[in-house]
Amino acid sequence: MSVIDCDYLPITKVEFPPELxxxxxxxxxxxxxxxxxxxxxxxxxxxxxxxxxxxxxxQIARQMGLVPA
Structure with a gap:
């Protein structure tokens, strides 16, 4: 089997619990x-x-990226 033929993702979908x-x-x-x-x-x-x-x-504001250069 080549790498291309491998399934990397699960086929079945898993429901994500809202609590989690x-x-x-x-x-x-x-x-x-x-x-x-x-x-x-x-x-x-x-x-x-x-x-x-x-x-x-x-200058401090410019150096910190707080205002446009």
């Missing part, structure tokens, strides 16, 4: 919130350090 989908959505949302908080903390810290180093706010 809800649990996945809730977990993904919690992960997104945690990521957003970490990103916000990191970006704020980086901006504060740049300001202390004498970098202008407009």
């Amino acid at each position: 989908a809800l649990l996945i959505v809730r977990k993904a949302q919690a992960m997104a919130v945690a990521f957003e908080e970490k990103a916000l903390d990191k970006m704020t810290l980086d901006a504060r350090r740049a300001l202390q180093g004498g970098v202008k706010p407009r």
Whole structure:
């Protein structure tokens, strides 16, 4: 049998349980919130350090991709 003749996907469809989908959505949302908080903390810290180093706010905003270049 060649690779082309192999079936890689299941032939029968599996019904996805709504309860499992809800649990996945809730977990993904919690992960997104945690990521957003970490990103916000990191970006704020980086901006504060740049300001202390004498970098202008407009330049920081451009470097962070907050405004068009």
